Amino acid sequence: DAGVTQSPTHLIKTRGQQVTLRCSPKSGHDTVSWYQQALGQGPQFIFQYYEEEERQRGNFPDRFSGHQFPNYSSELNVNALLLGDSALYLCASSVFPPDLNSPLHFGNGTRLTVT
């Protein structure tokens, strides 16, 4: 049973460029959330997708956008990259509606470096 898979594992981009990160949820999960973890910090919630729609959003600018596909996989897009966007981006999957006894399952993340 595959868990949450993310690609690529590492990525280096230049300031001003655009980037797309990908996530496949754990088998049986239909909801995908994205978190940004800056170096030395805890993860911060970016947004959550269910039924191909953004359901909740954290305090991130519109440069951060996402998409969910019919197979429940998801993409995170970041436009006009800033140096401060350098971070580990974590994808987490779960079931909907939220089940108190069903924890989020996290992937190993994509390490994005903006130079």
Added chain:
Amino acid sequence: AQSVTQLDSQVPVFEEAPVELRCNYSSSVSVYLFWYVQYPNQGLQLLLKYLSGSTLVKSINGFEAEFNKSQTSFHLRKPSVHISDTAEYFCAVSDQGAQKLVFGQGTRLTINP
């Protein structure tokens, strides 16, 4: 708004010694509390959670945490640590079950032989 404060950024301990990682939270509504562990170059793994009921919750690998509503705390403890417990530990709070977590800044636990 919810917030989580992990009072120690780093905790060094000797192997087989006890350890406590401190976590305080702030919320205006009922909350659910979690501890996650992150090993190097890996994602987060759920260690234990408090949803309701008994205020003392335990994990399968010897960690336990106690929910203290009056002190708004959820400290993580282990009576005897092992080298393999070396990792970053994150306390998190949510008012939506396991969804949309608010994390603390993490505590790096280093075990010395």
